[in-house]
Amino acid sequence: MHIVITGGAGFLGQRLLARLLERGELDGQAIRRLTLIDQVEPQVPTATDVEIVPLAMDITAPRALDALLAERPTVIYHLAAVVSSAAEGDLDLGMRVNFDATRALLEGCRHHALAETRLIMASSVAAYGGDLPDILDDMTALQPQNSYGTQKAMCELLINDYGRRGLVDGRVLRLPTITIRPGRPNAAASSFASSILREPLNGEEATCPVPTDLALFVMSPGRVIEALIHGAEVPRTDWAPFRAFMLPGITVTVAEMLEALGEVAGEEAVSRVRHEPDEAITAIVSNWPARFDTAKARRLGFEGDRNLREIIEAFIRERS
Structure with a gap:
């Protein structure tokens, strides 16, 4: 199995890498190769039987992922993003990284006929907004009130449509606010x-x-990582009719x-x-x-x- 992680140098990317290496398999298949992509070359451990390929790459560049997609990865974790305040402060940057790169990734999957590749994107609670009911469910209309949420919502719709068409096995997990993150404060x-x-x-x-x-609405880093892994193991048919839902925070x-x-x-x-x-x-x-109300996530086995x-x-x- 070949797994690709965009945003592989980031907090979630590094934790996901460590957990996948600890497991050694995903969905009953041995992990043979892990490719990590980010603006700077991601850090990787040296003592492992899994082939790990760190790549410094601008995923917004034209056809940046073409060579990698031609290798037909089994699972793609799409974690690369410009965070909320940064996307609000720079519309062009947010659109380029959060939306245009996602669309290019989907088009690359379509071009290389990756219908069986599982593409898992991390979306956000920020996709919601506006005049909302007291308790939301997964079918509450998305009315984001900031650019970051809007970009995530647009990506959700595209991934769902490409999945509906059978062009890729698209899956979207809406993440609650993650706490407690290690390190220092960022621009989120x-x-x-x-x-x-x-x-x-x-x-x-x-x-x-x-x-x-x-x-x-919050969720711990550990639970988020387990959700990302579980998201690749849930049967494809269980995600329909809409392939995005909120995790149980x-x-x-x-x-x-x-x-x-x-x-x-x-x-x-x-x-x-x-x-x-x-x-x-x-x-x-x-x-x-x-x-x-996160009934769908809990029904599919996600835990908070x-x-x-x-x-x-x-x-x-x-x-x-």
């Missing part, structure tokens, strides 16, 4: 959802740019996040969080829904976290 509008927990746990100060009553307010932080790490950790309102960030994330404390404790274990 949701970056605070990790930093207000991660930095205090590391003995550092953090900034909360949103009101404490803001609710978020949990709903928490910022206040509840800080309360859980205090329960695990004490009030001293909570005191490291400064509250500095940022209207631009609040405007983006306040349009993201926080309550979902039990509670926020479990997420925090998992981060502490991985850090140590």
Whole structure:
């Protein structure tokens, strides 16, 4: 089996690589080759029986993936993206990376007749927005209120149509806000959802740019990676009629996040969080829904976290 990961140098790409190597197989087939693509050459382990090919590549360049698609990969994880605030700040960049590159990837699959290749794209809760019901389901109309969400929604529709036509085995997983991400804050509008927990746990100060009553739909990194792997193993026929749905996250307010932080790490950790309102960030994330009925995902065997404390404790274990 040959697996390709775009965005292979990123946080999810690197964690997915590690988990796939740990498993050694996917859907009952041994993994023989893993190709990782990113703007910079992805880091790869040296001690492994699997052939790992790191490629520094601009996937927005014309026919950039042609040679790779000609090798007929079994599974493609399409994780490459410009994050929310960056896509909002630079429309051309967001369109080029988030939408045009996805369309080119789909056209490449069509050109090389990759009808059996499983193409799994990471979409986002940001695809929703506008005047929404209290609880959403997978068939709630997509009304994104920012460029990132719009680009993801357009990709979802294209992947579904190419899948419907039998041009590729297209699959889309809408990711909740991922927390707790390791590392440092990035340009994502949701970056605070990790930093207000991660930095205090590391003995550092953090900034909360949103009101404490803001609710978020969140999922831990570990559960996201398991969902990406499971997404390649669910039978093709089970994805129809629409090949995109929300993963089973949990709903928490910022206040509840800080309360859980205090329960695990004490009030001293909570005191490291400064509250500095940022209207631009609040405007983006306040349009993201926080309550979902994820019946389809659970029916297909996807699992979520039990509670926020479990997420925090998992981060502490991985850090140590």
